[in-house]
Amino acid sequence: MTVTDRPETLPSAEADTNGPAGATSFDWRYVWYQLRRSPLAIVGLVIIILVLATMIFAPVLAPYDPNAINLLNRLAAPSFEHWFGTDQVGRDLLSRVIYGARTSVTVGFAIVGISMGFGVVIGAFSGLAGGRIDTVIMRFMDVLLSFPSFVMAMALAAALGPDLINAMLAIAVVRIPFYVRLARGQALSLRERPYVKAAVTFGSSRLHIVRRHIMPNSLAPIIVQGTLDIGVAILTASALSFIGLGAQQPTAEWGAMVSNGRDFLLDQWWYPTFPGLAILITAVGFNLFGDGLRDIFDPRLRAK
């Protein structure tokens, strides 16, 4: 009897090797596998990619200068020259919708980025610190949450002055408490994990624990929330622009365009319709994708 060579993967007799490659944390193949099973998330992803591509390649895609005025060709109906028609000063609406993506979507990302950044840091520290600090922070957040968020954003934007940046900041502030709550909840559960306790036993500082243990492990649900929020942020920014507190002329911004076009809705339907559709489709795209991501990160929520 000859004893066959053992596979070379076996080292010393004591060590066991080649653990199962599970999909417990981040595995892109797993994400893709789940994504493929949810067609709506794919639709969302495609929309997001198209919107991002539109933003990046706006100068290439736009047939005209979005701010070029052509008073001879005002309020023209959609045609081969102007697919989406023109507005009251003859600017090409297609070009303005394309350039508008740059403003509106950037604003959406910026709002979410700001509120997420502040919210996560505040929430993680609040949860980890506990006690009185936690109570004070959370009650303040409750106060912020108790105002209707749009009214609050309106008030802030009005106080700061009608300007796109101010509108953005106002909306971001209003959305901070959502992230604080989310991150605090994560911190509360994570701080009981043995690896956080182990980190305490070798004398880690609170900063180290937040940075190394709490943050990376609480990101999944926060990213999901953020993705869902981008749609909301775009809508809110557009709404502020619509009531005149956001983007000012001549900036191409979807909300402002709908606002201006509203006067022409009955006779020149295309003017408010196309920017409105752009808002709708983008918001839906981010929401669909966010829902899909949530299902991937939290299989318990998956529909049967």
Added chain:
Amino acid sequence: MSAVVEVRDLSLEFPTYRGPVHALSNVTLSVGAGEIVGLVGESGCGKSVTSMSVIRLLPPASNRITEGTIRLIGRDMLATGERELQDMRGKLVSMVFQEPMNALNPTIRIGRQITQVIHRHERVSRAEAEARAERLLAEMQVPDAKRVMKNYPFELSGGMRQRVLLAMAFSCNPKVLIADEPTTALDVTVQAQVLTLLREKAKERGTSVLFITHDLAVVAQLCDRVYVMYAGKIVEQGRTADVLRRPLHPYTQALLRSLPELGQPKQPLASIAGTVPDLIHPPGGCLFRPRCAFAHDRCVEVPPLLSGGGEEVQHAAACWLLADGHRDSADTGRSDLPSNEATTLPAKPAKQTLLTLEGIGMRFPVGANWRGRPRGYVHALNGVELEVQRGETLGIVGESGCGKSTLGQIVMGLLRPTDGRVLFDGTDLGNLPGSEMRRMRRRFQIVFQDPQASLNPRMTAWRVITEPLAVAGGRTTSWLKGKARELALQVGLRPDQLERYPHEFSGGQRQRIAIARALALEPELLVLDEPTSALDVSVQAQILNLLLRLQRELDLTYLFISHNVSVIRHVADRVAVMYLGQVVELGPTAEVLNHPGHPYTRALLASVPSLDQSAELAAPVRGVELPSAIRLPTGCFFRERCPFAAAGCDQPQPLRGAEADRHLVRCHRTGELPPA
């Protein structure tokens, strides 16, 4: 004997994104009328999948049965419709699961949950069903069945819930009972009671039982016949006595050898090299081949079940060694204990106390009244006095809720005791300033039970291992990586795998990572909080060997916390038995475990199932429930459950012993008790 359960050639796979997992391949087994059959194997071997597919409990979309038949009481289960299956489940075949809390609906009273099962299958009046439920509970030795009927599951202890589940399972007199690790979540004293109950009731009613477990000792105590599974295949089958006494398959042999029960204390255990194969890409031929010490040319073919010969009927194993010409070599396997690590224990240096616990008490507040003050306290620890000598292993053994883990956390400074002092090397940890404490912390480290939860899933292995050093600061990445390689070699990990994330390692490897991390600061004391309880026995053997080797090489002191008496017996020099937040017995391991002085220690030891079938399971504990730690009993804490309770037990008992400092017992009747 006609078979009630008959599984033939069953192969089943789970489709995943990485390809199908071949969870079962050609599983054939049968359970005769009135027979108790064990299905034993390590985690992931397919034993639960087998049992679930017998009653078609797996969600149909999640798996594919590629071949085979399942017959239950003469019915083809693969051709039976869902409605019919529902009629069968609970009536003809019922199931008991591992986690009794999850198997009961938390919002429905116990009585209703049992009568629901009865009403589902039989036309009986409500009063009749209730009377039957109460009778069943009483039969399952539930004290005060009438009251329990009105309880919600959360009001009952784990053992009580498992009795309720048994009552439910037996409520319609099923022909077959499938029990999936029903006692794994229970403490040994409760496990002993539940196992005895299960066997009695099944024999009484002639119910066939398919009993799934990872514990060979439980099989020895309970089962008539046993099937051993490995990687989705039955590798050995036969009468329990034959399989445990004369195992034929190298896997069964190795599994038995890796049990600490059978090893010499402090000596390395035989362990199985490598891990269970990836069932997405299984190795061809015999699935055990990559880990088998006797693998040879023929093993690339799938081995059939071959009889072991002799008069042992039905005893067979799927191994080519049993084919003619190889039988001799199979026998040589039994004397294969490793000799390379044979140890001579170094002469113990003079006693030097490293850790002292002085009158440690710990209370946790419960609830809050309207002024925000706690309504009561859980008394987790009640005056624990212990000394740990440098270089020794002090084992702490006790059942859940006895306070052993709380004690570990207090030693680590993760919890501040409400009473008493912790002295490390003569320094009181209680009133050290932060910076001093941080420096002190380096000298004692902890290894937790669940290696999955104790490693940050988003840090690579080398970052995990060197985290304690990185926290101290001032080290470059390349220095840290070098250090991680050193530590990895020390704990038997491959240094080239250090860029991986924890989930890419097996359970045993993860525990090695956790140990390496604990060693990074070169501590003197390691608190080991159930370090092998989440691991399979073959892996447990590897980790125990590693810990014993590290202790010798690095001159470490261990505080080894475990519920497993066999593990404590294997590793500890001295042992402290804890009960309800007190040390009830303390002394040299062999002395305490061979000549237990305290009635509780005796009960604990008698409840541990033994591989020796002739040893009867006994549970000499009066009353079934552990007293509440919120309202502590007066006098001796064990008084109400103690079979030897007498006058004088209502006074607090001190820890004392005849020989000062050696074997201490917290019982005033030690001398009067009958010999254990």
